[in-house]
Amino acid sequence: MGGDRRGWRRHAIDLSPLEHRDYRRLWAGNAIAFVGFQVTAxxxxxxxxDITGSSFWVGMMGAVGLVPLVVFGLWGGAVADALDRRRVLLLGSVTMWLTTLGLLVHSLLGVESVAVLLALVALQSAAFAVVGSTRGAIIPRVVPPEKIAAANTLGFTTSNVSMMAGPLLAALIITQVSLSAAYALDAVLYLAALYAAARLPSLPPLGEISAPGLRSVIDGLAFIATRPVLLVSFAVDIVAMVFAMPRALFPARAEELGGDAAVGWLFAALAIGAVVAGATSGWVGRVQRQGVALVAAIVVWGLAVAGAGLAGNLWLAVFLLAVGGAADLVSAVYRQTMLQTYAPDEMRGRMQGVFIVVVAGGPRLGDVRAGTTAAAVGVQASWVGGGLLCAAVVLLALAVPTFRRYRAPTATDPQPSADPT
Structure with missing residues (x-):
């Protein structure tokens, strides 16, 4: 019995990063606030x-949110490298909270202005980019190097829990109470993130400081371009999302697998798999060959997606998508951890800014790829072919020696070599 318990603990999610007070506050604050964020989403x-009766205007949310996400993701990362990260995180968090209050006031007053809503969405997207890039750069300052992978796993797992719970809670509140109540809940829950940011210690920049302008952003991109480990980690993520993200094909596939009820399960399957993987992720932080592990996870993602496209019934498709979601969580942990530990502290904000842009932009490009390919060759060919192509192309990353040999840092070797060769 004791041996069984010890075996379970080795595979259960590693909670040891929560022993560090500042990380514990950040994790809890973000976990609570992200539920509200999903309700507002x-x-x-x-x-x-409700205002327009048009899916076109709903789709415009993505368009107005993408540009500020890219611009402020890159610029916000540069700011996080030049200023006290606590202050940058707090300012971005306050801005996000104020946009939620704006949505609440707009709803309470019955203004019904799409222009105002889209403007608030754009502002929220900009603030989200700054907050995300800054928070990612803070993590290596509040937990030891050997715990960064576990800290990222905790963060990604709770985010996926929120991605499941938030929409269900939103549907309940909107149908049973009101839209205003949904925004009010988000505003209240986001206070947890504000509290966590306010209680952080001062986190001034370390090393060489660059003014947060265009030159600083370009320096960050040049740093990535000359570091194969970082460049390949971004490249494999883009391959995974552009080639194999099947989200745009869910509605069409659902018609074959059960109609409206099926589409909800297809959309939920990836998050379900990610949560299960997070709950059993104790092994993730013990893997040293993180470059090879990242490629393996993306190969599993591509093959699982391809299998789901071939599945003849809903539950097999959901199961395979859940396997893909589990692999995607593992790959996200390794990509984030490599980025946080390989780059020096004075570059981490800019690296996280690029990470936010890639993570948010990749799936959108994947939607475009999947939709246009499906129009040309059919839904199944687009879905299955994309997954298989992803699994094949990502193996090319192993041809890069520094990426293939990359190992996670340890407590005695906290900063891996940044040798660009």
Whole structure:
């Protein structure tokens, strides 16, 4: 019995990063706030559709949010490298909270202005980019190097829990109470993130400081371009999302697998798999060959997606998508951890800014790829072919020696070599 318990602990999610007070506050604050963020992510499109009756205007949310996400992801990372990261995180968090209050006031007053809603979405997207890039750069300052992978696993797992719970909670509140109540809940829950940011210690920049302008952003991109480990880690993520993200094909596939009820399960399957993987992720932090592990996880992602496209019934498709979601969580942990530990502290904000841009932009490009390919060759060919192509192309990353040999840092070797060769 004792041996069974010890074996379970080795595979259960590693909670040891929560022993560090500042990380514990950040994790808890973000976990609580992200539930509200997901509620608002449902409420805004519902409100826009109620006002316009048009899916076109709902789709415009993605367009108006993408540009500020890219711009402020890159610029916000540069700011996080030049200023006290606590202050940058707090400013970005306050801005996000104020946008939620703006949505609440707009709803309470019954203004029904799509222009105002889209403007608030753009502002929220900009603030989200700054907050995300800064928080990612803070993690290596509040936990030891050997715990960064576990800290990232905790963060990604709770985010996926919120991605499941938030929309369900939003549907309940919107249908049983009101849109205003949904925004109010988000505003209240986001206070947890504000508290966590406010309680951080001062986190001034370390090393060489660059003014947060265009030159600083270009320096960050040049740093990535001359470091094969970082360049390949971004490249494999883009391959995974552009070639194999099947999200845009879910509605069409659902018609074959059960209609409206099926589409909800298809959308939920990836998050379900990610949560299960997070709950059993104790082994993730013990893997040293993180470059090879990252490629293996993306190969599993591509093959699982391809298998789901071939599945003849809903539950097999959901199971295979859940396997893909589990692999995606593992790959996300390794990509984030490599980025946080390989780059020096004075570059981490800019690296996280690029990470935010790639993570948010990749799936959008994947939607475009999947939709246009499906129009040309059919849904199944687009879905299955994309997954197989992803699994094949990502193996090319192993041809890069520094990436193939990359190992996670340890407590005695906290900063891996940044040798660009």
């Amino acid at each position: 449902v409420a805004v499109p519902v409100e826009i559709y």
